[in-house]
Structures are given as C-alpha cells and as structure tokens.
Amino acid sequence: MPEPIIRLEHVEKAYNSQGKLLKVFEDLNLEVYRGELLAIFGPTGCGKTTLLNLIAGFDKPQAGKIYVKNVEIGSLPESRLADFRRKHVGVVFQTDNLVPDMTVFENVELPLVFAGVGRAERHRRVEEALKAFWISSYADRKVSTLSVGERRMVSLARAVVTDPEILLLDEPTDFLDALTVDLMISSLKGRLMRGKTLVATTHRGRLVRVAERVVRLKKRLP
Amino acid sequence: MGFPLKGFGASLWLGLKCLRIAWLRVKLGILVLSTIVANFILFAGFLSNPEGLTLIPTGIIMLVAYSAVMLHMVKWSARDLALFKALGADRGMLTLAVLTELSILGLLSSALGMAGGLILLFLLQGLKTFTLLTLGLVMLSTFLGALLGALSVWKDSRQPVAEILAHA
Numbered sequence: 001m002p003e004p005i006i007r008l009e010h011v012e013k014a015y016n017s018q019g020k021l022l023k024v025f026e027d028l029n030l031e032v033y034r035g036e037l038l039a040i041f042g043p044t045g046c047g048k049t050t051l052l053n054l055i056a057g058f059d060k061p062q063a064g065k066i067y068v069k070n071v072e073i074g075s076l077p078e079s080r081l082a083d084f085r086r087k088h089v090g091v092v093f094q095t096d097n098l099v100p101d102m103t104v105f106e107n108v109e110l111p112l113v114f115a116g117v118g119r120a121e122r123h124r125r126v127e128e129a130l131k132a133f134w135i136s137s138y139a140d141r142k143v144s145t146l147s148v149g150e151r152r153m154v155s156l157a158r159a160v161v162t163d164p165e166i167l168l169l170d171e172p173t174d175f176l177d178a179l180t181v182d183l184m185i186s187s188l189k190g191r192l193m194r195g196k197t198l199v200a201t202t203h204r205g206r207l208v209r210v211a212e213r214v215v216r217l218k219k220r221l222p
Numbered sequence: 223m224g225f226p227l228k229g230f231g232a233s234l235w236l237g238l239k240c241l242r243i244a245w246l247r248v249k250l251g252i253l254v255l256s257t258i259v260a261n262f263i264l265f266a267g268f269l270s271n272p273e274g275l276t277l278i279p280t281g282i283i284m285l286v287a288y289s290a291v292m293l294h295m296v297k298w299s300a301r302d303l304a305l306f307k308a309l310g311a312d313r314g315m316l317t318l319a320v321l322t323e324l325s326i327l328g329l330l331s332s333a334l335g336m337a338g339g340l341i342l343l344f345l346l347q348g349l350k351t352f353t354l355l356t357l358g359l360v361m362l363s364t365f366l367g368a369l370l371g372a373l374s375v376w377k378d379s380r381q382p383v384a385e386i387l388a389h390a
Contacts, residue, residue: 050384058383058384059384078313078380082307082310082313085310091308097387099305106239115310116229158309
C-alpha cells in the first residue's frame with residue numbers, strides 16, 4: 001500500500017447559516033494515496049467543494065487535523081501556507097476563477113510569478129502547459145473571449161504549471177460536452193500528470209469511471 | 223508574515239498588471255480623484271489667505287474623499303485579490319501590489335487634477351496663489367489614500383480564501 005500524501009483525521013466543519021449551525025462534516029477521516037486519481041462523488045451540496053477547500057488550506061476546520069505531505073496545514077502560519085500551496089498544490093476551481101481581462105498566457109503565468117520564477121523559465125513552462133492542454137493557439141487571447149471548455153483547459157494549465165505533486169479539481173467536467181470531457185480526461189492521463197496525485201470532485205459518472213478510487217459523500221439532512 | 227519586502231518583484235509586476243486589467247475601474251478612479259484635487263486647487267486659489275487655517279479643513283475634506291475613493295477601489299478588486307492569494311501570493315505581496323497600483327493611480331490623478339485646477343485658476347483670475355502647503359496637502363492625500371487602501375487589503379487578506387471568494 002503506498003503511503004498517504006493527504007490525511008484527514010476527525011475533521012469537523014460547520015457553517016453558520018442564518019443563526020443556525022449547519023454541519024457539513026462530522027468526524028471525517030480520509031486518506032489519499034500518492035499518485036492515485038481519487039474521485040469524490042456525491043450530490044450537489046454534500047460538501048465536495050468544502051472538502052477540497054479544506055485540503056487546499058483555503059478554509060479551516062472547526063476540529064480535527066489535515067496533513068498534506070505529512071505537514072499539518074492548520075498549524076502553518078499564513079505566509080508558510082501560501083508558500084506550501086505554491087510548491088505542492090494546484091487547484092482547478094469549479095467556477096474557473098480566471099482573471100477575465102488577462103490573456104490566457106498571463107493567467108497561466110500567475111502562479112509562477114508568485115513563486116518568483118524568472119521570465120525565461122516562466123515562458124518555457126507556460127508554453128509547455130499550454131501545449132499539454134491544446135490551448136497554445138489561444139495564448140494571446142483574453143480569457144473573456146473563450147468558451148467554457150477552453151477556459152477549463154486554461155484552469156488546468158494554470159494548476160499544473162508549477163509542477164505540483166497534488167492537483168485538486170473541483171467539478172472539472174461540469175458544463176462540458178462529452179467530447180471536451182474526453183479531451184480533458186486524456187489530458188489528465190497525459191505526460192504532464194505522471195506521478196501526480198489527483199483529487200477530483202464530481203456528481204457525474206464519466207470521471208468516476210476513470211478514477212482509481214471513489215469516495216462517496218452523502219448529503220446531510222438538516 | 224511575508225511583509226514587507228518578500229516578493230517585491232512579483233508585487234511590482236502584479237501592481238502594474240492590475241492597473242492594466244482593471245482599466246475601466248482605473249479610468250473612473252482617475253476621473254473622480256483628479257476632480258477632487260482640481261476642486262481643492264481652485265478653492266485654495268480663491269482663498270485670500272491660502273496659508274491660513276481655512277485651507278486645513280478643506281484639505282481634510284479632500285483627504286477623506288481621496289481615501290474613500292481608494293478604499294472603494296480596493297473593495298472592487300476583492301475577488302481578484304482572493305484569487306491571487308489562492309494561487310500562492312502571500313499577504314505581503316498583495317499589500318505591496320495594491321500599494322504600487324494605488325500610488326501610481328494617485329500620482330497620475332493628482333498631477334492631472336493639479337494641472338486642470340491650475341489652468342482653470344489661471345483662466346479665471348490669473349495664477350496668484352499656489353503654495354507649498356497646497357501641494358503638500360495634495361501629496362499627503364495621495365499617499366495616505368494609497369496607504370489606507372493597502373492597509374485595508376492587509377487586514378482583509380487575513381480571512382481564509384474560501385470566505386473572501388464567497389463574499390466577493
């Protein structure tokens with residue numbers, strides 16, 4: 001059994017909604033193994049995005065511990081957490097979260113700028129990432145002019161450009177036609193993804209079929 | 223905490239990019255800020271004793287208006303800043319980037335406002351009164367406004383990314 005690269009221990013997460021405490025997770029335990037493609041499957045509102053936010057360190061649990069590469073991310077100060085994320089974790093958001101007035105190239109370049117990578121190296125790595133997701137020809141186009149599928153490919157290129165070991169994908173196949181989903185899945189299995197750990201949320205079957213392991217989340221009733 | 227000098231190059235790059243990507247917001251900001259400054263220059267020019275105490279309250283009004291515009295502009299870009307944080311920018315980088323963006327914006331607006339105000343003043347009554355105190359108050363407003371905007375980012379960026387994105 002390979003060693004877990006992500007480990008959640010007794011995690012509790014709740015949101016305050018109109019004065020009521022809505023529990024999303026109670027005593028959640030999960031291990032994600034190095035190099036696997038794990039699909040987190042479940043209906044809308046079951047906490048899939050919350051789970052990815054917790055693993056990425058975008059959000060904090062009320063109780064429990066989250067270890068990524070044996071580092072308890074809740075104990076990291078803000079600047080070290082940013083540094084840690086920059087080096088080890090790439091994220092594809094459900095809503096893409098690209099900067100619409102920047103070009104495709106500039107959007108993909110952003111994480112490398114924050115990592116302090118030099119201009120020549122940045123250009124080389126951005127071009128490689130764009131090529132891996134078949135979007136080289138869009139490099140100079142503004143993101144606001146792209147289709148949903150093209151924007152998703154830009155998000156993927158941006159997530160892998162820093163060569164992180166862990167990729168978190170939030171509903172990567174949402175709003176995409178079958179052809180684009182196939183293209184994306186073949187990209188996820190491509191050369192640039194070799195050896196990476198992928199955690200993808202989904203409420204559709206296509207991604208579940210290609211995943212090596214599936215975790216099903218149930219929606220908690222209020 | 224990453225502040226103040228880590229990633230200075232990245233902050234500068236980001237600050238300049240933000241000026242370009244938010245061009246519509248920047249244009250609006252320049253228009254409002256330069257109007258505030260031009261009004262102040264005109265008012266100061268019409269005072270019989272511009273070194274006197276009457277200039278101070280007017281200067282304070284300009285300073286408050288200037289800071290309010292700068293803070294509002296920062297709130298507009300909350301989503302982008304949260305996204306930059308999610309992509310690995312730390313709080314220091316974001317704060318410096320915003321300080322760079324607002325300083326350039328402020329300097330440009332103040333220069334335009336002063337030029338416009340002085341031209342109007344010259345046309346109306348001949349250029350008689352433009353003192354160092356007037357210039358000093360404009361510069362103080364410019365940098366204090368930029369500083370307040372940057373401090374607001376420093377404070378807000380303490381929240382978790384998920385929370386900022388949810389509310390942006």
